[in-house]
Amino acid sequence: MPRAAVIRFPGSNCEFETARVLRNSGIDARIYNWNDIERLSDNRADAYVLPGGFSFQDRIRAGVIAARESIMDLVFEEAVNGKPILGICNGAQVLLESGLVPGWKPGSVQAALAGNLAPGRSGYLSGWIHLKAAPEAVEKCPWLCAMNEEPIPVPIAHAEGRFVFREEDLDRVMSHIGLTYCGVDGSAPHGWPGNPNGSLLDVAALMNADGNVLAMMPHPERSFHLWQVPPDMQGPWGDMRRNSSMKDLEDQPGPGAIIFKSLAKYLGVE
Amino acid sequence: MDSIQIAIRLKTPDPQAVTALNAIRAMRLQLPPLKLQRHDLWEFEVSSGGRNAVSELIGHFTDIVNPNKQLWLFTGKDFSLAGEDPELQWVGIVVRDYVDSVSENWTDLLKRRGFPVESLRYSVLWRFGYLKDTDEALTKKMALDLSVSNTRAGGLFSNPVSQEVSFWI
Numbered sequence: 001m002p003r004a005a006v007i008r009f010p011g012s013n014c015e016f017e018t019a020r021v022l023r024n025s026g027i028d029a030r031i032y033n034w035n036d037i038e039r040l041s042d043n044r045a046d047a048y049v050l051p052g053g054f055s056f057q058d059r060i061r062a063g064v065i066a067a068r069e070s071i072m073d074l075v076f077e078e079a080v081n082g083k084p085i086l087g088i089c090n091g092a093q094v095l096l097e098s099g100l101v102p103g104w105k106p107g108s109v110q111a112a113l114a115g116n117l118a119p120g121r122s123g124y125l126s127g128w129i130h131l132k133a134a135p136e137a138v139e140k141c142p143w144l145c146a147m148n149e150e151p152i153p154v155p156i157a158h159a160e161g162r163f164v165f166r167e168e169d170l171d172r173v174m175s176h177i178g179l180t181y182c183g184v185d186g187s188a189p190h191g192w193p194g195n196p197n198g199s200l201l202d203v204a205a206l207m208n209a210d211g212n213v214l215a216m217m218p219h220p221e222r223s224f225h226l227w228q229v230p231p232d233m234q235g236p237w238g239d240m241r242r243n244s245s246m247k248d249l250e251d252q253p254g255p256g257a258i259i260f261k262s263l264a265k266y267l268g269v270e
Numbered sequence: 271m272d273s274i275q276i277a278i279r280l281k282t283p284d285p286q287a288v289t290a291l292n293a294i295r296a297m298r299l300q301l302p303p304l305k306l307q308r309h310d311l312w313e314f315e316v317s318s319g320g321r322n323a324v325s326e327l328i329g330h331f332t333d334i335v336n337p338n339k340q341l342w343l344f345t346g347k348d349f350s351l352a353g354e355d356p357e358l359q360w361v362g363i364v365v366r367d368y369v370d371s372v373s374e375n376w377t378d379l380l381k382r383r384g385f386p387v388e389s390l391r392y393s394v395l396w397r398f399g400y401l402k403d404t405d406e407a408l409t410k411k412m413a414l415d416l417s418v419s420n421t422r423a424g425g426l427f428s429n430p431v432s433q434e435v436s437f438w439i
Contacts, residue, residue, distance in 0.1 A: 056289060057285065060290055065293060068296070097419065097422065109421060109430065111431055112432035114432035115367060115370070117371045118371065120378070122371045122375045164369075165431065
């Protein structure tokens with residue numbers, strides 16, 4: 001059975017559900033503390049996940065302290081070796097502050113997850129949004145390879161989730177887009193609330209050039225089961241939720257499961 | 271139009287500053303600061319009332335200054351804080367987001383509430399404390415080296431893609 005390492009920093013708070021959904025997808029997931037480098041180094045995993053939360057209480061800037069921890073040297077090495085790496089929310093912030101994404105020059109900070117920008121609102125936002133995968137990302141990203149063109153609803157919960165790039169990088173960043181925010185029918189969001197944080201190019205997830213490292217702000221582990229979809233959700237996933245019996249709700253995968261099923265497919269899980 | 275600037279800090283040791291100082295020590299710099307302070311910096315452009323107008327609006331919003339846990343003062347040439355170590359010289363950097371929804375939304379809110387505020391700008395001031403006899407040019411170079419995170423192992427206090435840094439004078 002392939003193995004995944006979920007790396008917990010002080011302040012991470014999504015490690016248990018992340019490990020659980022990986023296990024439910026047929027992957028042996030274990031949680032490693034940020035200072036458990038030797039144990040992880042001796043037991044390299046097939047994939048790595050940096051979960052959501054508030055590593056180091058978001059002090060100075062979200063993700064910047066965790067990015068400097070020694071365990072990120074190991075993650076860096078594994079990323080360069082092509083292992084699948086996923087950062088969810090705070091994990092995405094760590095990946096950007098590490099210079100792994102977009103990674104034109106690995107180790108250089110070339111993008112930012114800045115404070116949310118929405119009309120009349122500042123700070124933390126939480127809610128459900130819709131996402132769709134970029135076709136190029138489906139071809140090369142192990143975390144998206146089972147997706148199709150259908151949009152999926154996934155929750156967000158962040159204060160600093162606005163992808164920002166230098167103006168001169170806007171062209172080359174296009175080939176790094178993994179997921180974009182969209183309307184329930186897959187159409188462009190045209191600003192808030194479809195694009196909840198003002199991300200440039202409506203980016204919700206960004207990957208490196210090889211596609212093995214993905215930094216995504218939404219939380220797929222929180223929509224792994226169909227019962228997690230709100231009953232008033234618009235679109236086909238909402239219809240499925242409303243039309244399901246209690247038994248179906250227990251068994252049916254939710255929209256976020258596709259991220260972990262993609263990894264399972266990539267790692268050859270039957 | 272008057273430009274009024276205030277600095278706000280915690281009454282207790284600031285955990286962000288403690289963490290930042292630890293991170294700086296791990297960077298093994300030639301000359302790490304001995305002390306580090308963090309302040310919220312608010313700059314108000316007021317059409318009338320000057321400092322009195324700013325004092326009044328601060329009294330209305332604990333989101334700007336919470337008097338239970340924070341101290342504030344007007345900045346200026348005599349900027350210093352009670353209990354500040356007299357043996358140290360201080361060099362400061364100001365970190366601002368290029369696009370800042372906090373400033374935009376507070377400007378709108380204060381205007382709607384009838385305060386004479388034309389605009390405001392929120393930023394963060396980091397002050398590095400060095401021994402008094404340390405070469406001033408060297409302290410500034412160290413502050414500059416710390417200010418921008420161009421690489422994972424490099425500077426600390428700003429992301430160059432979304433934030434700007436200036437020396438605080």
